[in-house]
Amino acid sequence: MSARNRELIGLIPASLLVTAGFAGVFIQRSNALSNVSLTYGAIFLGLCLATHIFIRMTLPHADPYMFPLVALLASFGIVMIYRIDSTLARQQAQWFVLGLVLFAVTIVWCRDYRKLERYRYVIVVASLVLLVLPRLPHVGYQANGAYLGVRIPGLFVFQPAEFAKIGLVIFLASYLRDTRQAMVMGARRFLGITIPPLKHFGPVLVFWGFAMLVLILLHDIGSSLMFYGALLAILYVATGRLSFVVVGLAAFAIGAWYLGTHIPHVHDRVEAWLHPLDPTLYNRTGGSFQLANAIFAQAAGGLFGEGFGQATLTIPGTHFILLPAPQTDMIYAVITDELGLFGACAVILTYLLFAARGFKTAVLARDSFSKLLATGLTAVFALQVFVIVGGVTRVIPLTGVTLPFISYGGSSIVANFVLLALLLLVSDRARRPA
Amino acid sequence: MNTQITRVFGLIVVLFALLILWTTRWTVIDAKSLRNNSLNDRTLVQELRIKRGQILADDGTVLARSVRQAGDTWARTYPTGPKFAQVIGYSLPRTGQAAGLELSRGEELRGVQTGLSSVFGPLTSNRVGDDVETSLDPKAQQVAIQGLAGRAGSVVALNPKTGSVYVMVANPGYDNNHPDAPGTTQFNRSTQANYPPGSTFKIVTATAAIDSGKYTPNSVVNGDSPKLISGVPLANDGNKSWGDIDLTTALTYSVNTVWAQVAESVGRATMTKYMKRFGFYSSPPLDYPPDEIRASDVHSLVTGRPLPPASPNEDIGRIGIGQGGLQVTPLQMALVAAAVANHGVLMVPHFMTKAVNQDGQTVETVHPTVWHTVMQPSTAAEITQMMKRVVEEGTGTPAQLGNVSVAGKTGTASVGPTGSNLTQPWFIGFAPVNDPKVVVAVTIERTQGGFGGTVAAPIAKNVIQTLLAEGK
Numbered sequence: 044m045s046a047r048n049r050e051l052i053g054l055i056p057a058s059l060l061v062t063a064g065f066a067g068v069f070i071q072r073s074n075a076l077s078n079v080s081l082t083y084g085a086i087f088l089g090l091c092l093a094t095h096i097f098i099r100m101t102l103p104h105a106d107p108y109m110f111p112l113v114a115l116l117a118s119f120g121i122v123m124i125y126r127i128d129s130t131l132a133r134q135q136a137q138w139f140v141l142g143l144v145l146f147a148v149t150i151v152w153c154r155d156y157r158k159l160e161r162y163r164y165v166i167v168v169a170s171l172v173l174l175v176l177p178r179l180p181h182v183g184y185q186a187n188g189a190y191l192g193v194r195i196p197g198l199f200v201f202q203p204a205e206f207a208k209i210g211l212v213i214f215l216a217s218y219l220r221d222t223r224q225a226m227v228m229g230a231r232r233f234l235g236i237t238i239p240p241l242k243h244f245g246p247v248l249v250f251w252g253f254a255m256l257v258l259i260l261l262h263d264i265g266s267s268l269m270f271y272g273a274l275l276a277i278l279y280v281a282t283g284r285l286s287f288v289v290v291g292l293a294a295f296a297i298g299a300w301y302l303g304t305h306i307p308h309v310h311d312r313v314e315a316w317l318h319p320l321d322p323t324l325y326n327r328t329g330g331s332f333q334l335a336n337a338i339f340a341q342a343a344g345g346l347f348g349e350g351f352g353q354a355t356l357t358i359p360g361t362h363f364i365l366l367p368a369p370q371t372d373m374i375y376a377v378i379t380d381e382l383g384l385f386g387a388c389a390v391i392l393t394y395l396l397f398a399a400r401g402f403k404t405a406v407l408a409r410d411s412f413s414k415l416l417a418t419g420l421t422a423v424f425a426l427q428v429f430v431i432v433g434g435v436t437r438v439i440p441l442t443g444v445t446l447p448f449i450s451y452g453g454s455s456i457v458a459n460f461v462l463l464a465l466l467l468l469v470s471d472r473a474r475r476p477a
Numbered sequence: 478m479n480t481q482i483t484r485v486f487g488l489i490v491v492l493f494a495l496l497i498l499w500t501t502r503w504t505v506i507d508a509k510s511l512r513n514n515s516l517n518d519r520t521l522v523q524e525l526r527i528k529r530g531q532i533l534a535d536d537g538t539v540l541a542r543s544v545r546q547a548g549d550t551w552a553r554t555y556p557t558g559p560k561f562a563q564v565i566g567y568s569l570p571r572t573g574q575a576a577g578l579e580l581s582r583g584e585e586l587r588g589v590q591t592g593l594s595s596v597f598g599p600l601t602s603n604r605v606g607d608d609v610e611t612s613l614d615p616k617a618q619q620v621a622i623q624g625l626a627g628r629a630g631s632v633v634a635l636n637p638k639t640g641s642v643y644v645m646v647a648n649p650g651y652d653n654n655h656p657d658a659p660g661t662t663q664f665n666r667s668t669q670a671n672y673p674p675g676s677t678f679k680i681v682t683a684t685a686a687i688d689s690g691k692y693t694p695n696s697v698v699n700g701d702s703p704k705l706i707s708g709v710p711l712a713n714d715g716n717k718s719w720g721d722i723d724l725t726t727a728l729t730y731s732v733n734t735v736w737a738q739v740a741e742s743v744g745r746a747t748m749t750k751y752m753k754r755f756g757f758y759s760s761p762p763l764d765y766p767p768d769e770i771r772a773s774d775v776h777s778l779v780t781g782r783p784l785p786p787a788s789p790n791e792d793i794g795r796i797g798i799g800q801g802g803l804q805v806t807p808l809q810m811a812l813v814a815a816a817v818a819n820h821g822v823l824m825v826p827h828f829m830t831k832a833v834n835q836d837g838q839t840v841e842t843v844h845p846t847v848w849h850t851v852m853q854p855s856t857a858a859e860i861t862q863m864m865k866r867v868v869e870e871g872t873g874t875p876a877q878l879g880n881v882s883v884a885g886k887t888g889t890a891s892v893g894p895t896g897s898n899l900t901q902p903w904f905i906g907f908a909p910v911n912d913p914k915v916v917v918a919v920t921i922e923r924t925q926g927g928f929g930g931t932v933a934a935p936i937a938k939n940v941i942q943t944l945l946a947e948g949k
């Protein structure tokens with residue numbers, strides 16, 4: 044069977060899920076199945092089909108499983124968001140359309156994605172500017188103490204970090220393709236640790252400094268962990284030196300600890316992470332209320348969950364919000380509440396399968412730049428999942444990044460479709476018969 | 478490079494495994510304690526969403542029911558209000574307050590969880606609880622309330638064979654629709670009071686004397702007044718000297734000096750043994766919240782603190798006539814009469830008779846169970862005959878009930894400072910004598926010289942009459 048036919052069959056689970064999900068939410072609300080819900084489902088499936096045909100025409104050899112996995116996640120997301128707020132679901136559907144348009148544009152413009160290497164300095168500067176934007180007066184937008192948004196007056200709040208992550212990965216893949224040999228060649232071994240020559244170790248220090256800068260700028264451990272983790276992954280694949288990663292992580296840990304105790308907002312997050320059920324922290328503004336309730340929501344879900352539409356988001360009869368930001372940061376808690384441990388595992392495993400296909404693409408790729416690019420994009424994607432789900436499940440301190448393709452949010456949807464487009468481009472080239 | 482890529486993927490697998498592990502921790506391993514965490518408002522919301530079952534009297538009268546509120550939640554209303562307030566209690570999940578049967582039978586009212594749903598968590602949020610059917614009798618309850626006529630006191634009536642409670646009135650009380658209304662009290666005198674039992678306690682002394690084999694109803698004791706008891710003179714009512722009389726006569730006319738001597742002669746150890754068998758020194762195993770029921774016991778007259786059972790500091794002679802620091806609940810005194818009425822076997826008292834689910838299926842039945850075997854049946858028969866004489870010709874004649882023979886014992890405990898005329902009248906008894914179906918304990922607080930026979934016995938008579946007329 045050809046790759047594209049496998050992709051078409053792979054879309055069946057997503058279509059079943061979106062249909063069953065909408066029906067489930069409707070039945071819970073004790074409304075009859077209305078035409079509107081079927082229309083939503085039909086439009087969503089139509090979009091998936093159109094995208095499939097587009098991939099069939101432009102990237103016939105690309106990995107057949109990535110897009111169906113993304114469709115599955117997106118259908119999951121749109122059902123959850125619909126359940127939380129039907130208005131948001133309509134907006135999300137619009138973002139979905141825009142995301143698919145950018146997906147197509149990326150594929151058409153960057154058909155030979157290796158030409159991106161030529162613009163690597165433009166890309167890295169643009170990415171850094173994007174990252175700094177939220178700290179600029181008038182445009183910057185602070186949510187819960189972290190600087191992650193930019194307000195486009197009258198339009199929407201836009202999260203530049205979602206795009207910056209792609210730009211930084213492109214830059215790094217390109218830069219390390221050139222310097223990886225040099226970094227290894229001049230290295231000396233000292234006490235069993237490979238120490239590269241200082242002039243080549245410089246970039247690692249720069250990355251570390253950069254991650255700390257992100258932490259200072261954005262007040263956000265999670266985002267900086269996501270960026271830095273992806274950088275280390277590319278560095279490790281490029282050089283094959285585990286010592287870089289170990290030294291890099293140690294430096295990050297020290298820096299994060301120091302800044303975690305000195306930036307009040309980050310410190311609060313760490314405190315909430317350590318003692319979410321402490322009553323004083325729970326009741327303090329900016330305390331552990333959100334994290335504690337995320338955990339309570341998961342506990343309410345149990346093994347099988349309470350069912351679609353059954354999670355308690357507000358206290359009935361009042362407007363008291365029990366779970367702040369259910370459609371963005373906390374969506375994993377809502378999923379666990381409604382679908383239980385099994386539903387949550389299904390989501391995690393879907394992401395894991397996507398990551399597996401991403402790394403498989405990197406393995407199959409024939410040139411270093413493609414390998415590093417696919418590794419970096421997959422790593423940053425997987426780490427984003429780890430950072431937000433890890434935050435909600437209290438593996439690490441909670442940070443406000445989105446759950447890719449599931450959380451509500453235009454920037455996230457659009458940026459991740461661009462990421463998907465780049466991965467499929469690499470994959471198509473890698474799998475093309477020689 | 479491919480080896481490194483595989484290793485990076487391996488790391489991602491490990492990280493994602495951590496996520497699943499931690500999700501498992503919250504959804505399964507720690508789920509129970511998290512659901513019960515006091516900060517967790519979800520538990521409260523789920524509580525509000527449960528349609529608790531009704532609480533019903535034995536004639537089907539609704540004593541508590543759920544009414545629908547905004548946001549798919551439920552609240553409780555109590556159609557009979559103050560009449561059964563102390564027994565039924567209330568349930569206010571929003572503030573976490575609950576009392577009475579609403580608390581003690583909360584599990585049934587919230588719906589008994591099957592094993593499956595308690596393991597896998599609530600499968601449905603629209604939980605409906607089970608109806609709790611009780612043995613409470615609204616008519617007799619009303620008669621008891623009218624009998625007290627606003628005076629502080631308590632009436633308890635129950636079935637001696639099964640332990641089913643028919644009546645429990647405690648005055649003053651409150652309206653469980655407004656539990657915190659000022660000027661009302663949730664204190665349940667029937668189960669929480671610390672009253673001196675007066676001469677009603679002579680039933681316990683007589684049981685210890687006869688069942689231990691030291692005395693018979695015909696044993697003769699000198700009933701002159703006063704007598705030195707624990708070195709302090711004790712007088713009979715009106716300082717009357719009765720000469721040598723048998724125990725039946727001494728009970729019929731409630732001769733203090735005789736019973737104080739009997740108690741001293743039986744001794745602390747035996748007296749305490751029988752008190753424990755009657756249920757003293759432990760909370761009655763009623764289906765009622767432990768915070769709202771106390772054990773009847775002996776307190777030091779000097780310090781006011783509880784004395785350990787059979788303490789050498791006890792004045793066992795005066796305890797034998799229901800003074801000497803005895804602090805009892807009306808429920809305990811009803812249980813004393815119940816043990817005699819049921820041939821010496823004391824049954825576990827209970828309100829609930831069964832729990833019925835929404836499909837009309839009985840999901841739980843309360844079967845009569847023995848709490849203690851207090852005395853031999855022969856002793857019980859002898860005590861019954863003695864108590865019958867009390868009502869026939871002694872201090873308890875106002876409890877006479879036409880063609881139904883009643884057995885009983887009056888009590889008139891002195892309360893307040895020495896020399897004051899304040900008394901606490903009591904009556905405990907049962908009927909019919911040959912096949913006891915109803916046991917009653919009645920007491921009224923702080924009357925001006927009222928006697929158990931004249932003040933408490935008529936109330937007991939009316940309650941017994943009402944219950945027997947209903948075919949109990």
